[in-house]
Amino acid sequence: MDDASNPRMPKAGPKAARPAQIRDAAMKCFAENGIASTSLRSIAEAAGVSLGLIQHYFATKSQLIEAIDSRVLSVFAQVQVDPLSEAGADERVSDAGSQLAAVMSENPDVMDYVARALAERGGVGNTIFDGFFAISAQQGAAFAAQGLTPDDLDPLWGNMLPLILRVGTIMLRQHIERHVDGSLYEPEQICRWDAAVTRLIREGQMK
Numbered sequence: 001m002d003d004a005s006n007p008r009m010p011k012a013g014p015k016a017a018r019p020a021q022i023r024d025a026a027m028k029c030f031a032e033n034g035i036a037s038t039s040l041r042s043i044a045e046a047a048g049v050s051l052g053l054i055q056h057y058f059a060t061k062s063q064l065i066e067a068i069d070s071r072v073l074s075v076f077a078q079v080q081v082d083p084l085s086e087a088g089a090d091e092r093v094s095d096a097g098s099q100l101a102a103v104m105s106e107n108p109d110v111m112d113y114v115a116r117a118l119a120e121r122g123g124v125g126n127t128i129f130d131g132f133f134a135i136s137a138q139q140g141a142a143f144a145a146q147g148l149t150p151d152d153l154d155p156l157w158g159n160m161l162p163l164i165l166r167v168g169t170i171m172l173r174q175h176i177e178r179h180v181d182g183s184l185y186e187p188e189q190i191c192r193w194d195a196a197v198t199r200l201i202r203e204g205q206m207k
Contacts, residue, residue: 031112
């Protein structure tokens with residue numbers, strides 16, 4: 001049955017918006033139920049469209065996953081460090097952290113999808129993690145080029161540890177929220193988290 005003739009399904013909206021609508025519905029389904037356990041039919045029900053319409057835009061589940069992964073990496077690519085900025089090291093680290101905190105707060109569905117994909121491991125998680133690491137490495141290279149990092153900093157772990165701090169927070173959100181008031185992605189909580197991570201990267205926690 002076509003989605004337009006099914007009264008239980010919401011209208012799908014303008015035709016041009018349907019691929020993004022399907023992608024976002026799939027992202028929520030994957031986050032809630034797992035990537036391997038989610039069928040195209042269940043995504044169609046969540047998106048309020050027909051299975052045939054999904055297959056019109058995304059012939060396979062793999063193509064839909066690729067579209068979601070592209071969206072995820074584009075969201076995180078918003079976190080950029082300007083290597084030409086005249087700001088000091090502290091300001092640049094703080095700026096990068098604040099940008100990430102804003103991205104996390106504004107895109108909770110993306111964060112939940114990332115957490116599920118990384119926890120399930122496999123090809124999807126590998127693609128996302130490698131994309132994040134590439135972004136972290138670009139930021140690290142920008143800092144190093146400006147002489148903002150020590151000469152003896154291990155290049156691998158210098159890029160990996162900040163990534164683990166941040167991605168680990170996304171993956172452990174449900175556990176973290178048992179120890180904080182409200183959602184981790186509320187502005188007050190995410191700013192508190194950002195300040196703590198930035199200080200740890202910049203200064204460490206030991207005197």
